[in-house]
Amino acid sequence: MKFNYEVINEDSNIALVTLWSSINQIKGMLGSSARLVGIIGNLYTSVGINYMISTLGKMNWIDTLVVYGIDYNGVGDILIQFFKNERLNIILIDRDIVDKIKSTVRIIDLREAFKSRDINALVRAIHENYRPGRRPVRPLINVEFNEHEYGGGWVIPLVGGFIYEKDTYRSWVKLVDLVLNYGFDKGDYREFITPLVVIDSTGKPHPFRRLSETGLKGFEPLAEAINAIINELRVNPHSTSAVYYGGDYLIQGIISGDYYNQLVYLRSIDVLNDWCRQLYRWWSLAKRVVETLNREFNAWYSVGSMAVMPLSARIYTKDLGRAEEFVRRNANVLSEFVEDPRGNFLVMREGDSVIVEHRLPITNELHRRFSFHSLEEAYNTFKNSNHFTIYSHAMYLGKELARVFLLRDYEQDKL
Structure with a gap:
């Protein structure tokens, strides 16, 4: 897993964290002020904070972190508390390295400004804290990750x-x-x-x-x-x-x-x-x-x-x-085969179209016929449908649809 970010101005000391909001959306809202941002990136989970720290370790001139975006799952709260010297619940990096990096970074929380669509608050924060020149504020650190498989029960009752x-x-x-x-x-x-x-x-x-x-x-x-x-x-x-x-x-x-x-x-x-x-x-x-x-x-x-x-x-x-x-x-x-009582699928090519026939169990009569011109179109049709009883059947159809759109001489089940 990587921290999803884009480098804009390598001379800037400012990193902009958009949480779940689109990077392109925030850049568009900033207009010409976007050129003052060093890096801009999403952050979706507390695990992702580790990868954000790794990026800051490599870009050792970044000293200001601005948080502006929608916080769907509370990761913004975790990030803010983390920089207030609270421990991260999932830490994949040596703690001494983490402490070194975060002690040299100032965090500005503008999530409430995002909720009210106050882009001026973000523009002001960027202009007031912009310090060009790539002056290092900490040693260059190459971070190593140490992540183990989670061995306990599920984190919430399902x-x-x-x-x-x-x-x-x-x-x-x-x-x-x-x-x-x-x-x-x-x-x-x-x-x-x-x-x-x-x-x-x-x-x-x-x-x-x-x-x-x-x-x-x-x-x-x-x-x-x-x-x-x-x-x-x-x-x-x-x-x-x-x-x-x-x-x-x-x-x-x-x-x-x-x-x-x-x-x-x-x-x-x-x-x-x-x-x-x-x-x-x-x-x-x-x-x-x-x-x-x-x-x-x-x-x-x-x-x-x-x-x-x-x-x-x-x-x-x-x-x-x-x-x-x-x-x-x-x-x-x-891995044993279990037939889906909701019927079977025949996949074939007809000219530039892909045809998928849904057929009844036992009699094999035609239940429904689909015609697609792209994998995306087929995906959108089937992803939320009720055609499948068994997970493996849905995975199988997905595999065959990928093959039929990739191969001109496609034949179902032939590898």
């Missing part, structure tokens, strides 16, 4: 995540990986709030990689739960009131087409040690509901999808190392 799977084992690996990487450390466990995991078994006897039909029968579902759901669906197969509340969990079933689909809400779950047992348990209940309905009504229902949503998905601190090893050991599972 709510909401989605995993779509046709295989319960893959769902286990993906969920453990999700909590490991994006869970928030909370006491003696790492927690991710309300991930939604959908296990789609449409067209399959069951979604378990290592379990037979005989094995499934070993997980006897709760009779009260079966009765509550069956009693409602007996009366109205299209009911949305087939619900059972079990204290620390809630189950709701719904029939759609030829499929019985089921949602299970859990208060909490240990995703490393208890995920598979929970899936066996709730799948057995869904299977029993379907078998009972088919027997009583001479019907042909099958289990479609089972969605499981824990409020608190957690890995205990004592198990973090074991969880990391589990994900490493199963890295190949994460």
Whole structure:
């Protein structure tokens, strides 16, 4: 990562920090006064302050730092406090070097002037502090960075995540990986709030990689739960009131087409040690509901999808190392192909246009046809669309679109 800056006048002692505001916008507002600025640059994060210090180490005649721009995320506050001799929360540079550089730089905070569009305050500050001549105010310092990967839980509690799977084992690996990487450390466990995991078994006897039909029968579902759901669906197969509340969990079933689909809400779950047992348990209940309905009504229902949503998905601190090893050991599972139930894409060239056909699953019928003349046009169409269930499918289409716009003799999936 680099500090994004532009050198304007190498004789000037002034650096202008525009935070999140456009460099070109501020230069345009300054007009002819821009020629008095030594360097002008953006600053987006507290990590970026380290790179700004590195730039000041090389440009050892800069002694005035003016802050003028929009402060979206509070990095301006961090910068101002840092120059008031408060410590930087993320420091990648030797502290003695940092102290040497910042002790020779004066900071002028004009963020409020930017909010009121007072460009005159900035012009005055530049003219009053301009000192040409490149007179060094500190030794020339070449800064070395020492940045390590962040090894803790995520910095804020995250709510909401989605995993779509046709295989319960893959769902286990993906969920453990999700909590490991994006869970928030909370006491003696790492927690991710309300991930939604959908296990789609449409067209399959069951979604378990290592379990037979005989094995499934070993997980006897709760009779009260079966009765509550069956009693409602007996009366109205299209009911949305087939619900059972079990204290620390809630189950709701719904029939759609030829499929019985089921949602299970859990208060909490240990995703490393208890995920598979929970899936066996709730799948057995869904299977029993379907078998009972088919027997009583001479019907042909099958289990479609089972969605499981824990409020608190957690890995205990004592198990973090074991969880990391589990994900490493199963890295190949994460790369297995999962077909997107929202359909497939065919990419081809027609003259100067790129054609993308979105086709339905199973039948391969045409759902929608797109025509693009540039990669930017395709990107803007798909970036916020609802065409993808799986991240890998969106990444795949992005890769193929880049290839089709680069290659005149493009052929899909041919490398």
